Amino acid sequence: MTADLHSGMNTGPETNMPALSIKGISKTYPSGFTALSDVTLDIAPGEIFALLGPNGAGKTTLISIVCGLARASVGRVLADGFDVVKYPLEARRRIGLVPQELATETFETVMATMRFSRGLFGRSPNPDLLERILRDLTLWDKRDNKILTLSGGMKRRVMIAKALTHEPKILFLDEPTAGVDVELRRDMWRMVRRLRETGVTIVLTTHYIEEAEEMADRIGIINRGKLMLVEGKTALMQKLGTSEMRIVLRQALAAIPAELLSWELSLGPDGRELIYAYDAQAEETGIGGLLRQIDRIGLPVQNLHTRHSTLEEIFVNLVNAA
Amino acid sequence: MNMRAVKAIYFFEMHRAWRTRLQSIVSPVISTSLYFIVFGAAVGSRMKGIHGISYAAFIVPGLVMLSLLTQSITNAAFGIYFPKFVGTIYEVMSAPVTVMEILMGYVGAASSKAIILGVIILLTAKLFVDYHIMHPAWMVAFLLLTAVTFSMLGFIIGIWADSFEKLNMVPLLIVTPLTFLGGSFYSIDMLPPFWRHVTLLDPVAYLVSGFRWAFYGMSDIDVTVSLGMTLVFMLLCLGTIQWMFHTGYRLRR
């Protein structure tokens, strides 16, 4: 490891150097299409980062550039401090990739491709580790099966297993749960969290927004090649999310009573619901006063529910606004 | 040097061949036997020997070369084309391996397979003709050099090809004619002057000639020239492969 690798940080590798540092990446394909423009992003060690964006946003392109499958037109990427183009061997040793497209050997057994992957990354054989990975992914029983005979979801898990064989420090999961059933998806989330506990940095893309909501520490939203927003998940949900209370009445109203006008309520479709949007983080939400006022004017309340907007709603709003 | 990666690729490829060992051995053995029956026994018996060697024995080195070339090229081309085609190449391309290591794995495996087959064909030939090898060490050297060089050529073809048609086209349209024109079945001296000069542009001619020299101590072309030309061709292939990986040609987006 030479000193210039950490240029700009004179404190050495043990400090909080980002696990992944993407600096001003742009990518124009030979067809002339610009898939990424000026993406800059730092990801901290041990973080779970979810990259969200509609189809064609540039997620896979960005991951491909980091992993050496595509070349950036402009900009550079440091993985654990190593420039992925100048020091590809050092960088790649640290990176594990589960690509979006299912691509597996057909006639080999699960175990054989696992051993191949570990060897390819220059690691000495470690049967115990391979067993643990396969058990974690509920593939142990299939270890001697030819991959040809596995279902689509199992093949996807084989690809994840292969990416883990060389014990990467940074793991890219490009839609790891596409085509995976609910139960196994939960297993996979558990596995990802366990990996994080061992210090692995995880970057994942997904179209299941609840998955990002469930797993990610931070979220990046990318649209048409531009990184629109990077934010801690909790902060994002607070900042951009809204809370809503619906008060279900026993009988329909024709209009909102004058006594309630100061709350800026809206009336539900059949006149039986009063809808109050509020800021859940605010000191004074106004809920108490509203309920007291409703009671005072004698409106009969049947039911009441509150909800916070989901990440999915936030995401859709953001992408549509762009 | 990431020797584990080289070994991983090498044995993975060898294992793939092992699965299909029957068809990869049986068909070349059958076609070689046919060549011996037709050219060696039937036609050859009516021909006078070339440079004092019976025609059947004369064609042994050429026949071995023919299958060595075809096998090297197709093995190596398929070996790299297939992962490209099914997408599993992503793993090799994102692994900490150098071009040299990738080459040693793929080209090493392709040449090993070709050499094994070459030896099987030599043994098959023994059933039909009684030949002897005058310079066995040189014979092995030519065998190795040819297998490696043409496996590299196959590797280039496999990277270049973006369809199965192209993959099959090159061996069919280029390699087979080159082998036939390269004097596998005749001495270059037997050609009219014009074609003799054309033949000298054919890299295969140098190989066949050198290889035959290792067997019988006689050749159409000086052995050192043969060796030199083969080495030049090998370096040309190596340079092309370096360039392909450097620029990411058909490998990186």
Ligand SMILES: Nc1ncnc2c1ncn2[C@@H]1O[C@H](COP(=O)(O)OP(=O)(O)OP(=O)(O)O)[C@@H](O)[C@H]1O
């Ligand atoms: N090899 C290529 N040549 C030209 N354009 C490409 C190439 N690969 C991708 N693109 C284009 O780049 C854009 C980004 O593609 P990318 O695969 O990165 O999107 P994505 O965010 O991963 O989408 P998805 O959610 O569908 O996987 C798309 O418009 C795509 O058509």
Ligand SMILES: [Mg+2]
């Ligand atoms: Mg994608």
